[in-house]
Amino acid sequence: MKNPWFRLYAEFAFDPKIQSMSETLQRRFVMLLCLKCNDDLRCITKDELCFALRIPEEELEKTKVSFIEKGFIDESWDIIKWNKRQYISDNSTERSRKHRALKKKASLQRCKSVSATAPDTDTDTDTDNKEKKKKEKFDPKKLCPLFMNQEDWNYILAHRKKYKGQNTERALKTVIKELKLTFYSNINLTKAIDEFSTTTWTGYKHEWIENRLRKAPKPSQNFTPRQKYMQTLLKETREELGGQNDDFKAGSMEGIKETKFSLS
16 A cells, blocks of 8 residues: 555664665665555566666666565565554555544534433523623724714714614724825815715725815805714704803804814
Protein backbone atom coordinates (compact mmCIF):
# COMPACT_ATOMS: atom_id res chain seq x y z
CA MET A 1 0.00 0.00 0.00
CA LYS A 2 1.36 3.41 -0.98
CA ASN A 3 2.52 5.65 1.84
CA PRO A 4 4.40 9.00 1.88
CA TRP A 5 6.85 7.80 4.56
CA PHE A 6 8.31 4.63 6.09
CA ARG A 7 10.15 3.56 9.26
CA LEU A 8 13.96 3.53 9.10
CA TYR A 9 15.39 2.36 12.42
CA ALA A 10 18.58 3.62 14.12
CA GLU A 11 20.14 0.15 13.93
CA PHE A 12 20.68 0.83 10.21
CA ALA A 13 23.88 2.60 11.28
CA PHE A 14 25.17 -0.43 13.24
CA ASP A 15 23.72 -3.53 11.52
CA PRO A 16 26.61 -5.74 10.29
CA LYS A 17 24.79 -6.73 7.10
CA ILE A 18 24.26 -3.09 6.17
CA GLN A 19 27.62 -1.71 7.27
CA SER A 20 29.55 -4.51 5.53
CA MET A 21 28.30 -3.08 2.22
CA SER A 22 29.81 -0.12 0.44
CA GLU A 23 28.13 3.27 0.75
CA THR A 24 26.98 2.91 -2.85
CA LEU A 25 25.10 -0.31 -2.08
CA GLN A 26 23.71 1.17 1.13
CA ARG A 27 22.28 4.06 -0.89
CA ARG A 28 20.77 1.66 -3.44
CA PHE A 29 19.10 -0.32 -0.65
CA VAL A 30 17.59 2.88 0.79
CA MET A 31 16.33 3.76 -2.71
CA LEU A 32 14.66 0.32 -2.90
CA LEU A 33 12.97 1.02 0.43
CA CYS A 34 11.68 4.30 -0.96
CA LEU A 35 10.35 2.58 -4.09
CA LYS A 36 8.66 -0.06 -1.92
CA CYS A 37 7.07 2.63 0.25
CA ASN A 38 5.73 4.35 -2.87
CA ASP A 39 4.37 0.98 -4.09
CA ASP A 40 6.55 1.12 -7.25
CA LEU A 41 8.43 -2.19 -6.88
CA ARG A 42 5.31 -4.26 -7.51
CA CYS A 43 5.12 -3.43 -11.23
CA ILE A 44 8.46 -1.75 -12.01
CA THR A 45 10.39 -2.85 -15.11
CA LYS A 46 14.11 -3.54 -15.30
CA ASP A 47 14.73 -0.37 -17.31
CA GLU A 48 12.76 1.74 -14.85
CA LEU A 49 14.69 0.25 -11.95
CA CYS A 50 17.98 1.01 -13.68
CA PHE A 51 16.88 4.59 -14.14
CA ALA A 52 15.67 4.89 -10.52
CA LEU A 53 19.00 3.63 -9.14
CA ARG A 54 21.01 5.50 -11.82
CA ILE A 55 22.98 2.37 -12.80
CA PRO A 56 23.39 0.26 -15.97
CA GLU A 57 21.79 -3.18 -16.36
CA GLU A 58 25.01 -5.10 -15.57
CA GLU A 59 25.41 -3.22 -12.28
CA LEU A 60 21.74 -3.85 -11.51
CA GLU A 61 22.24 -7.63 -11.75
CA LYS A 62 25.28 -7.48 -9.41
CA THR A 63 23.28 -5.41 -6.93
CA LYS A 64 20.39 -7.89 -7.04
CA VAL A 65 22.70 -10.85 -6.35
CA SER A 66 24.30 -9.04 -3.41
CA PHE A 67 20.92 -8.10 -1.83
CA ILE A 68 19.53 -11.63 -2.29
CA GLU A 69 22.60 -13.14 -0.58
CA LYS A 70 22.10 -10.84 2.43
CA GLY A 71 18.38 -11.70 2.60
CA PHE A 72 17.14 -8.18 1.83
CA ILE A 73 15.05 -8.97 -1.29
CA ASP A 74 13.59 -11.90 -3.21
CA GLU A 75 13.88 -12.66 -6.94
CA SER A 76 11.17 -10.08 -7.79
CA TRP A 77 12.98 -7.25 -5.90
CA ASP A 78 10.37 -7.30 -3.11
CA ILE A 79 11.67 -6.36 0.38
CA ILE A 80 11.46 -9.57 2.44
CA LYS A 81 10.96 -8.17 5.98
CA TRP A 82 8.98 -5.08 4.98
CA ASN A 83 5.74 -6.04 6.76
CA LYS A 84 7.68 -6.95 9.90
CA ARG A 85 9.28 -3.49 10.13
CA GLN A 86 6.38 -1.40 8.75
CA TYR A 87 2.89 -1.31 10.31
CA ILE A 88 -0.48 -1.12 8.59
CA SER A 89 -1.46 1.62 11.04
CA ASP A 90 1.30 3.83 9.58
CA ASN A 91 -0.84 4.36 6.50
CA SER A 92 -2.75 7.64 6.87
CA THR A 93 -5.56 6.47 4.58
CA GLU A 94 -6.25 3.49 6.81
CA ARG A 95 -6.08 5.63 9.95
CA SER A 96 -8.49 8.17 8.43
CA ARG A 97 -10.91 5.41 7.48
CA LYS A 98 -10.91 4.03 11.04
CA HIS A 99 -11.26 7.52 12.50
CA ARG A 100 -14.28 8.30 10.30
CA ALA A 101 -15.88 4.98 11.21
CA LEU A 102 -15.48 5.66 14.95
CA LYS A 103 -16.77 9.21 14.52
CA LYS A 104 -19.83 7.98 12.62
CA LYS A 105 -20.52 5.38 15.30
CA ALA A 106 -20.28 7.98 18.08
CA SER A 107 -22.60 10.30 16.13
CA LEU A 108 -25.22 7.56 15.76
CA GLN A 109 -25.04 6.82 19.48
CA ARG A 110 -25.57 10.51 20.29
CA CYS A 111 -28.60 10.65 18.00
CA LYS A 112 -30.11 7.64 19.76
CA SER A 113 -29.48 9.22 23.16
CA VAL A 114 -31.07 12.55 22.12
CA SER A 115 -34.16 10.87 20.67
CA ALA A 116 -34.61 8.88 23.88
CA THR A 117 -34.37 11.99 26.10
CA ALA A 118 -37.38 14.20 26.75
CA PRO A 119 -37.17 17.79 25.43
CA ASP A 120 -35.76 20.22 27.96
CA THR A 121 -37.55 23.41 28.97
CA ASP A 122 -36.02 26.87 29.34
CA THR A 123 -33.87 27.19 32.43
CA ASP A 124 -33.52 30.24 34.63
CA THR A 125 -30.26 31.04 32.86
CA ASP A 126 -31.98 31.02 29.44
CA THR A 127 -34.67 33.36 30.76
CA ASP A 128 -32.06 35.71 32.23
CA ASN A 129 -30.17 35.80 28.92
CA LYS A 130 -33.35 36.68 27.02
CA GLU A 131 -34.15 39.47 29.47
CA LYS A 132 -30.58 40.75 29.22
CA LYS A 133 -30.84 40.90 25.41
CA LYS A 134 -34.07 42.88 25.71
CA LYS A 135 -32.38 45.36 28.06
CA GLU A 136 -29.40 45.72 25.72
CA LYS A 137 -31.58 46.76 22.78
CA PHE A 138 -29.66 48.87 20.29
CA ASP A 139 -30.19 52.64 20.61
CA PRO A 140 -29.29 54.40 17.31
CA LYS A 141 -28.99 57.80 19.02
CA LYS A 142 -25.96 56.55 21.00
CA LEU A 143 -24.12 55.89 17.74
CA CYS A 144 -23.73 59.62 17.07
CA PRO A 145 -20.18 60.23 15.70
CA LEU A 146 -17.84 62.63 17.51
CA PHE A 147 -17.44 64.96 14.52
CA MET A 148 -21.13 66.04 14.48
CA ASN A 149 -23.63 67.27 17.06
CA GLN A 150 -26.43 65.12 18.46
CA GLU A 151 -29.23 67.27 16.95
CA ASP A 152 -27.98 66.74 13.38
CA TRP A 153 -27.60 63.03 14.02
CA ASN A 154 -31.12 62.79 15.44
CA TYR A 155 -32.44 64.53 12.32
CA ILE A 156 -30.71 62.00 10.05
CA LEU A 157 -32.32 59.18 12.05
CA ALA A 158 -35.74 60.83 11.80
CA HIS A 159 -35.29 61.45 8.05
CA ARG A 160 -34.36 57.81 7.42
CA LYS A 161 -37.31 56.60 9.49
CA LYS A 162 -39.69 58.92 7.60
CA TYR A 163 -38.77 57.28 4.31
CA LYS A 164 -38.88 53.72 5.68
CA GLY A 165 -35.15 53.35 6.32
CA GLN A 166 -34.05 50.81 8.94
CA ASN A 167 -31.82 52.37 11.61
CA THR A 168 -29.86 49.22 12.31
CA GLU A 169 -26.31 49.33 13.65
CA ARG A 170 -24.84 47.98 10.43
CA ALA A 171 -26.74 50.45 8.21
CA LEU A 172 -25.87 53.44 10.40
CA LYS A 173 -22.17 52.55 10.46
CA THR A 174 -22.23 52.80 6.66
CA VAL A 175 -23.90 56.24 6.93
CA ILE A 176 -21.25 57.39 9.43
CA LYS A 177 -18.49 56.23 7.08
CA GLU A 178 -19.91 58.41 4.29
CA LEU A 179 -20.50 61.36 6.65
CA LYS A 180 -16.85 61.14 7.67
CA LEU A 181 -15.84 61.52 4.01
CA THR A 182 -17.90 64.71 3.84
CA PHE A 183 -16.45 65.98 7.12
CA TYR A 184 -12.86 65.62 5.88
CA SER A 185 -13.64 67.09 2.45
CA ASN A 186 -14.02 70.78 1.59
CA ILE A 187 -17.81 70.54 1.93
CA ASN A 188 -19.49 72.03 4.97
CA LEU A 189 -21.15 69.19 6.89
CA THR A 190 -24.16 71.33 7.84
CA LYS A 191 -24.78 72.24 4.17
CA ALA A 192 -24.44 68.58 3.25
CA ILE A 193 -27.07 67.54 5.81
CA ASP A 194 -29.33 70.38 4.62
CA GLU A 195 -29.05 69.04 1.08
CA PHE A 196 -29.71 65.50 2.31
CA SER A 197 -32.90 66.72 4.00
CA THR A 198 -34.32 67.85 0.62
CA THR A 199 -34.15 64.28 -0.74
CA THR A 200 -36.17 61.15 -0.11
CA TRP A 201 -33.02 59.06 0.33
CA THR A 202 -32.63 56.74 3.28
CA GLY A 203 -28.96 56.20 2.55
CA TYR A 204 -26.36 58.96 2.77
CA LYS A 205 -23.55 58.88 0.21
CA HIS A 206 -20.86 61.55 0.06
CA GLU A 207 -20.48 61.34 -3.72
CA TRP A 208 -24.21 61.92 -4.30
CA ILE A 209 -24.30 64.93 -1.97
CA GLU A 210 -21.16 66.35 -3.57
CA ASN A 211 -22.72 66.11 -7.05
CA ARG A 212 -25.98 67.68 -5.89
CA LEU A 213 -24.22 70.63 -4.25
CA ARG A 214 -22.09 71.15 -7.36
CA LYS A 215 -25.17 71.29 -9.59
CA ALA A 216 -27.45 73.06 -7.10
CA PRO A 217 -28.70 76.62 -7.95
CA LYS A 218 -28.17 79.58 -5.64
CA PRO A 219 -29.83 79.02 -2.25
CA SER A 220 -33.36 80.41 -1.85
CA GLN A 221 -34.82 82.16 1.18
CA ASN A 222 -36.92 79.09 2.07
CA PHE A 223 -35.74 76.88 4.88
CA THR A 224 -34.79 73.25 4.17
CA PRO A 225 -36.64 70.48 6.05
CA ARG A 226 -33.62 70.05 8.27
CA GLN A 227 -33.55 73.79 9.11
CA LYS A 228 -37.28 73.72 9.91
CA TYR A 229 -36.64 70.74 12.15
CA MET A 230 -33.91 72.65 13.99
CA GLN A 231 -36.18 75.73 14.33
CA THR A 232 -38.92 73.64 15.93
CA LEU A 233 -36.43 71.94 18.22
CA LEU A 234 -34.93 75.24 19.39
CA LYS A 235 -38.35 76.82 19.85
CA GLU A 236 -39.39 73.95 22.11
CA THR A 237 -36.12 74.29 24.01
CA ARG A 238 -36.71 78.03 24.48
CA GLU A 239 -40.21 77.40 25.83
CA GLU A 240 -38.83 74.80 28.26
CA LEU A 241 -36.29 77.35 29.49
CA GLY A 242 -39.13 79.83 30.10
CA GLY A 243 -37.83 82.50 27.74
CA GLN A 244 -34.41 82.67 29.44
CA ASN A 245 -32.59 82.69 26.11
CA ASP A 246 -33.25 86.16 24.65
CA ASP A 247 -30.83 85.57 21.79
CA PHE A 248 -33.34 83.37 19.96
CA LYS A 249 -34.84 85.16 16.95
CA ALA A 250 -37.84 83.43 15.43
CA GLY A 251 -37.48 82.78 11.71
CA SER A 252 -33.77 83.68 11.65
CA MET A 253 -31.01 81.16 10.93
CA GLU A 254 -28.54 83.45 12.71
CA GLY A 255 -30.69 83.06 15.79
CA ILE A 256 -30.62 79.28 15.37
CA LYS A 257 -26.83 79.26 15.28
CA GLU A 258 -26.60 81.58 18.31
CA THR A 259 -29.02 79.43 20.27
CA LYS A 260 -27.24 76.21 19.37
CA PHE A 261 -23.93 77.48 20.69
CA SER A 262 -25.47 78.99 23.81
CA LEU A 263 -27.10 75.67 24.67
CA SER A 264 -23.96 73.58 24.14
